[in-house]
Amino acid sequence: MFFLLVALPAALQAQEEGQGAALTLRGYGLYDFHYATGAIGGAALALDWQPSPTFALSLGAEYASTNRISANLQGEAVLAGSAKAGCLALRNRYLWRHYPSLDLQEFTSALELVGHLRHWDLNLGLCNRYTAALVQRSDGGGATVLEPMNVMFALEGWWRDRAAAPAWNVGVRWSSYNDFVIERVANWFFSLRGFYSLSDKVRLTGEVGIHPVGSLNLTASYDGWFGHLGVAARL
Numbered sequence: 001m002f003f004l005l006v007a008l009p010a011a012l013q014a015q016e017e018g019q020g021a022a023l024t025l026r027g028y029g030l031y032d033f034h035y036a037t038g039a040i041g042g043a044a045l046a047l048d049w050q051p052s053p054t055f056a057l058s059l060g061a062e063y064a065s066t067n068r069i070s071a072n073l074q075g076e077a078v079l080a081g082s083a084k085a086g087c088l089a090l091r092n093r094y095l096w097r098h099y100p101s102l103d104l105q106e107f108t109s110a111l112e113l114v115g116h117l118r119h120w121d122l123n124l125g126l127c128n129r130y131t132a133a134l135v136q137r138s139d140g141g142g143a144t145v146l147e148p149m150n151v152m153f154a155l156e157g158w159w160r161d162r163a164a165a166p167a168w169n170v171g172v173r174w175s176s177y178n179d180f181v182i183e184r185v186a187n188w189f190f191s192l193r194g195f196y197s198l199s200d201k202v203r204l205t206g207e208v209g210i211h212p213v214g215s216l217n218l219t220a221s222y223d224g225w226f227g228h229l230g231v232a233a234r235l
Contacts, residue, residue: 024048028205028230032064034223040067044180044230054078062180069098070180076114084163089114091125095182106131108182110152118161123154123175127182151185152176156193170194173209188212191226201234 025047032040046060055077062070074093081087093110112125127150133143154175160166171193176185191209198204207228 021052022048022050023235024050024232025235026060026205026230026232028228030062030064030226030228032067032224032226037067040065042067044228046072046179053083060179066101067099068180069100071096072180081116083116086115086117089116091123093127093182095180097180104131104133110182112152118163119158121154121156123152125152126150127152129182150182152182153185168194168196195232203232205230205232 025045027043027045030040030042030044032042034040042062042064044060044062046058048056048058050056055075057075058072060072062068062072064070072093072095074091076089076091079088079090091110091112091114093108093112095106095108095110097106097108099105106129108127108129110125110127112123115122129147129150131145131147154173154177156171156173156175158169158171160169162169173189173191173193175189176183176187178189181189189209189211191207193205193207195203195205205228208226210225212223
């Protein structure tokens with residue numbers, strides 16, 4: 001949270017100096033199928049605020065039937081470069097997840113170094129996760145687990161140059177997390193992403209992918225697949 005508090009005043013100062021702010025509302029429906037839990041449906045909603053070209057803040061929530069309820073807060077500040085030519089940024093992320101069927105909740109904080117290029121994104125960082133049971137164990141044992149310093153990564157490539165603001169684009173992603181799911185580094189996500197702009201302010205978005213299950217810290221077999229279909233609107 002310290003990073004967000006330090007970066008936000010600089011962004012507000014840039015806005016006061018005449019640099020325009022962008023406010024975007026994103027939403028999507030989701031379908032998630034696990035061989036262990038069956039089909040899961042739900043939806044997500046996020047609000048992105050970019051008060052300056054060097055800072056962005058995002059707040060979102062996701063509901064996935066009885067499997068999980070999540071909330072996400074993240075901020076990103078540019079350290080060097082620019083959006084058009086490519087830049088290096090620092091991203092601070094906080095995730096809360098609740099599993100109603102298991103009576104568990106998780107609190108995860110993460111710090112990532114992000115490289116934005118015209119066709120590529122490369123993210124590498126560390127996260128800490130704290131898991132707590134909502135119901136006390138009958139034997140009186142401990143009901144919390146702390147997992148410090150987990151590695152997280154994402155590699156994403158796009159077909160068209162994003163700096164040229166194309167009307168449509170498709171890309172592929174390999175990662176150990178997404179906006180509302182941060183897993184151990186061995187639990188990978190492989191997905192195909194794309195978007196199509198209906199206008200200067202409205203864009204259709206989609207993603208479909210697979211996620212393997214980790215076994216003994218190794219990727220063993222594919223556990224399921226997922227799909228997201230939504231819209232992003234600039235306010």
